[in-house]
Amino acid sequence: MREKSGNRLGFRTVAPLLWALVGASPAIAQEMTTSLVDIHQGSPLSDRARGLGNGGYELQNGTFVSFNQWYRASWVDMHVDLLTQITEDTGILWGFGTGEEGEKYRIAPSLKLGFLTQMHPSPNSTLSLSFTTTFGGKLTEKSCEADYGDFGTYSVNCRLAASQMAPEETLKYLVNAKPESQHLWLNYRVTF
Amino acid sequence: MSGTCMKFGLAAALVILSAPFASAQDALDADQMAALCHGGGSICVSATIPAAPATQTVQNWMSPDVGAAWAAGYKGKGVTITMVDDFSSTSRFSGNFGLGVQTQRHGEWTREEASMVAPLATIRSKDFTTGSYVPLASGLNVLNLSYGMYAKAGYSSNQIGWAPEEASIISYAARGLAVVSKAAGNDSVAVGGVTGGQQDYLDLALVGKASAIFVGALSTNGTTSNKAQLAWYSNYAGSNTAVQSHFLVVGVTGDKTGLYGTSFAAPIISGYAAIIGSKFTSATPTQITNDLLNTARTDTLVNYNPSVYGKGEASLSRALAPVAIR
Numbered sequence: 001m002r003e004k005s006g007n008r009l010g011f012r013t014v015a016p017l018l019w020a021l022v023g024a025s026p027a028i029a030q031e032m033t034t035s036l037v038d039i040h041q042g043s044p045l046s047d048r049a050r051g052l053g054n055g056g057y058e059l060q061n062g063t064f065v066s067f068n069q070w071y072r073a074s075w076v077d078m079h080v081d082l083l084t085q086i087t088e089d090t091g092i093l094w095g096f097g098t099g100e101e102g103e104k105y106r107i108a109p110s111l112k113l114g115f116l117t118q119m120h121p122s123p124n125s126t127l128s129l130s131f132t133t134t135f136g137g138k139l140t141e142k143s144c145e146a147d148y149g150d151f152g153t154y155s156v157n158c159r160l161a162a163s164q165m166a167p168e169e170t171l172k173y174l175v176n177a178k179p180e181s182q183h184l185w186l187n188y189r190v191t192f
Numbered sequence: 193m194s195g196t197c198m199k200f201g202l203a204a205a206l207v208i209l210s211a212p213f214a215s216a217q218d219a220l221d222a223d224q225m226a227a228l229c230h231g232g233g234s235i236c237v238s239a240t241i242p243a244a245p246a247t248q249t250v251q252n253w254m255s256p257d258v259g260a261a262w263a264a265g266y267k268g269k270g271v272t273i274t275m276v277d278d279f280s281s282t283s284r285f286s287g288n289f290g291l292g293v294q295t296q297r298h299g300e301w302t303r304e305e306a307s308m309v310a311p312l313a314t315i316r317s318k319d320f321t322t323g324s325y326v327p328l329a330s331g332l333n334v335l336n337l338s339y340g341m342y343a344k345a346g347y348s349s350n351q352i353g354w355a356p357e358e359a360s361i362i363s364y365a366a367r368g369l370a371v372v373s374k375a376a377g378n379d380s381v382a383v384g385g386v387t388g389g390q391q392d393y394l395d396l397a398l399v400g401k402a403s404a405i406f407v408g409a410l411s412t413n414g415t416t417s418n419k420a421q422l423a424w425y426s427n428y429a430g431s432n433t434a435v436q437s438h439f440l441v442v443g444v445t446g447d448k449t450g451l452y453g454t455s456f457a458a459p460i461i462s463g464y465a466a467i468i469g470s471k472f473t474s475a476t477p478t479q480i481t482n483d484l485l486n487t488a489r490t491d492t493l494v495n496y497n498p499s500v501y502g503k504g505e506a507s508l509s510r511a512l513a514p515v516a517i518r
Binding site for chain 1: 467470471472473475479482483486487489491509510511512513514515516517518
């Protein structure tokens with residue numbers, strides 16, 4: 001359902017799981033129970049930001065500049081997913097992401113909203129459908145100020161400042177990425 | 193100009209007409225011999241000759257810097273390199289820049305080399321036997337001089353009655369209107385030094401000019417772990433600080449190409465200048481010259497000494513890098 005990232009820092013404390021909740025009693029549903037579905041740190045965009053920190057280059061005097069210093073964060077984007085059950089077979093999925101920020105990038109906070117519904121084609125099977133959409137959570141890379149001596153000072157893409165590319169051209173390659181904004185999930189389960 | 197100088201100028205002019213004064217810097221073949229490309233005396237016109245199709249593969253004779261720089265996709269676009277060289281004589285020799293063995297004139301070789309280092313630069317060919325004025329293109333200009341102007345030693349360069357060709361080149365270097373990449377020479381003497389009773393007056397005329405660079409040859413591309421040394425034939429900077437401050441060296445790996453000589457060092461600097469010019473599109477030739485000179489490395493050379501290596505080994509990667517970033 002959710003793409004896992006390789007080097008995610010966070011803990012994944014999964015409280016009452018989705019399926020446990022979907023199987024809850026009507027009485028509980030009528031009380032509009034809200035349950036924690038998932039909590040974790042990191043995301044594909046977090047990983048991408050971290051990936052920007054690979055590499056470096058030498059300045060004119062030979063001093064090595066590592067990208068790592070610019071693309072690390074003291075707090076990694078945390079996502080909390082919740083489900084509020086409305087009826088026995090439907091619920092609202094919602095949640096949020098805290099976002100994260102490094103010296104040269106920012107992942108904005110995000111809000112997730114969606115629904116979950118299920119039906120039972122047979123006594124021992126369940127067909128469920130969920131849809132979520134995410135607002136915010138965009139990864140924005142920031143620029144650097146590069147001093148090229150006699151050539152002047154330019155606003156540049158930090159990672160491409162030493163490349164052959166014209167300083168102003170490097171800005172085209174700043175990363176601006178949106179998270180997976182919509183997620184449709186269909187599941188059929190048979191118990192035997 | 194004194195009477196003596198005028199005579200010298202006339203003599204030079206006669207020499208140009210009968211047996212060209214301009215001499216391509218000897219391209220030493222694999223046997224480390226062969227004086228090449230002495231004009232031929234044919235009547236030539238200055239023309240833009242289409243460059244041979246250039247591969248965009250990083251060749252093993254190139255500095256690794258070139259491949260790293262190309263990765264960003266900018267390869268000299270918008271810059272014009274004018275090769276002032278021999279494009280008309282009957283003298284041809286063989287080599288291989290990685291495109292297969294070819295037999296070409298001196299100018300065809302240097303042109304091919306420059307076009308391989310800066311494949312998106314516009315390459316113009318100016319036959320040096322014409323002696324005619326060298327026009328500049330719009331945008332940034334780089335002039336490649338893989339030849340010298342030899343005459344009897346003992347004069348000063350301002351006593352020479354220069355042909356319009358060299359007069360225009362010297363003027364451009366003095367006024368900072370073009371990056372002038374000049375092969376240092378293959379006589380194992382200091383730039384402008386006497387060899388066989390003769391001196392390269394084009395070297396002398398370019399000393400102290402704002403956008404001139406003398407280019408010597410190393411036998412390999414240097415690294416900090418495998419330092420390079422001056423090729424045995426290459427002229428060196430010498431004790432004149434005005435030369436030292438405008439002298440660079442680059443690897444000329446003749447063992448890989450079969451082509452030796454500072455003639456094949458100058459086009460590398462021409463290509464580097466074009467690449468830098470394609471990055472800093474509003475930079476002046478003098479700024480690009482200074483950038484190359486100021487970012488040269490000394491830690492890749494055996495027993496670095498400015499009287500030998502001048503400013504050091506040209507480093508394209510450092511020339512493209514910022515001084516500081518935040």
